[in-house]
């Protein structure tokens with residue numbers, strides 16, 4: 454469509470005035486000459502035709518037509534250009550939030566091009582905000598523990614050229630307004646100079662391999678963002694299963710069950726049973742529920758998706774959307790599943806010594822939560838309704854098992870219920886050994902391999918499971934100390950987290966840990982009595 458600018462009416466007026474002036478002059482002279490033979494009607498018809506065929510109007514119409522054609526010509530030009538490009542290039546676009554986008558960003562961040570590029574975006578989001586870009590600057594000689602690492606990625610709105618397997622390739626990151634409450638969405642556009650689409654497939658394989666390079670030592674964690682899209686919130690080092698101390702056989706049983714589930718897709722399909730599995734981990738705070746899930750995710754090689762039911766803005770529709778958007782073969786975690794349906798309850802009120810039902814708060818008739826707008830029926834539907842994702846494992850945790858609705862706990866939603874209790878003497882002993890025991894020969898070899906990989910050492914540093922600092926040599930002495938420690942710890946009175954906290958005070962001296970354990974346990978008991986009296 455052609456838009457007239459303000460000058461055009463003036464030109465039109467000028468042309469008309471000239472034409473009409475000329476016509477009227479002609480008409481006047483002819484009128485004078487033949488005033489007796491020409492009628493006024495035929496004179497105005499003549500002036501109209503002379504106006505219509507006047508060269509000025511013709512010129513004007515010509516320019517108008519050409520002006521209106523210009524946008525179409527531009528469009529045709531762009532279309533031809535795009536056609537020419539698309540016939541020479543293989544193009545792909547990646548949208549932020551999609552896993553493929555994360556692969557590409559990791560691949561780009563690791564590309565040697567950015568080490569020489571003069572226009573880059575610098576990111577320090579190392580393993581906390583965006584796993585995709587969490588690439589350590591391997592060449593940085595100053596990169597040491599505790600120093601924030603950085604990496605380079607392409608700038609937004611600039612096109613960068615590079616080579617991929619001998620093909621010229623352009624990369625352009627852009628941020629576009631989605632029009633949804635001003636939400637900006639980032640897109641990465643890639644063009645490879647090639648006729649063959651297999652180059653793009655190769656690029657994607659490469660990018661995914663880079664992204665998964667540290668999969669053997671880390672797990673990827675995802676959480677919902679403000680727009681209820683799954684976003685990577687970073688990576689965590691895998692936690693070895695042997696570092697979790699539970700009653701004999703418990704963790705091995707859960708692991709075997711989950712492994713069997715993942716391998717039985719066909720079995721489920723053949724019988725028309727929804728291919729989903731739910732585990733309910735319940736019991737005392739600090740007894741290893743979260744740690745076990747993290748460790749199992751590592752063992753199974755699955756990514757973890759955290760669903761926070763009590764999050765502001767969470768309602769039935771949002772929950773349903775999140776669960777149906779879970780990728781196949783993933784672990785979803787709903788921590789404190791009771792929290793969405795309880796009002797005014799804090800963690801302290803969940804005294805494991807009391808029957809949980811005594812602590813259960815009244816629930817509103819619809820089961821609606823105080824802060825959250827998730828209803829019980831919404832949660833039940835999200836877990837196993839029509840839209841619920843197949844192929845996922847759901848882990849739910851709670852400290853208030855008996856306050857949960859039976860419908861939530863039934864098989865099909867929560868297939869296995871695993872109780873976590875306060876530490877037994879057996880657990881205290883095993884925790885002590887796991888904390889100080891030098892790894893046995895086979896384990897040592899295994900650990901050597903693990904240590905080569907990224908993440909393991911970090912986990913050991915953070916958790917205090919460091920073998921090199923321990924001042925005990927003969928294993929028999931360690932056994933004796935472990936026994937002494939376990940005897941000093943009262944059965945089922947302290948959480949494993951509390952015991953771990955105590956041992957952390959004696960990272961390098963198990964003798965002192967064992968020696969002071971009895972006095973510490975007494976203090977703990979007194980402290981608990983004081984708290985109970987105060988409550």
Ligand SMILES: Nc1ncnc2c1ncn2[C@@H]1O[C@H](COP(=O)(O)OP(=O)(O)OP(=O)(O)O)[C@@H](O)[C@H]1O
Nearest residue numbers: 696697698699738739740741742743744949950953
């Ligand atoms: N059974 C256990 N074996 C080894 N370590 C444990 C165990 N239980 C707890 N811990 C340690 O205690 C800390 C807290 O554990 P975790 O968060 O897994 O407990 P939780 O049961 O999920 O607690 P909460 O119910 O409060 O969320 C972790 O650092 C973990 O290493």
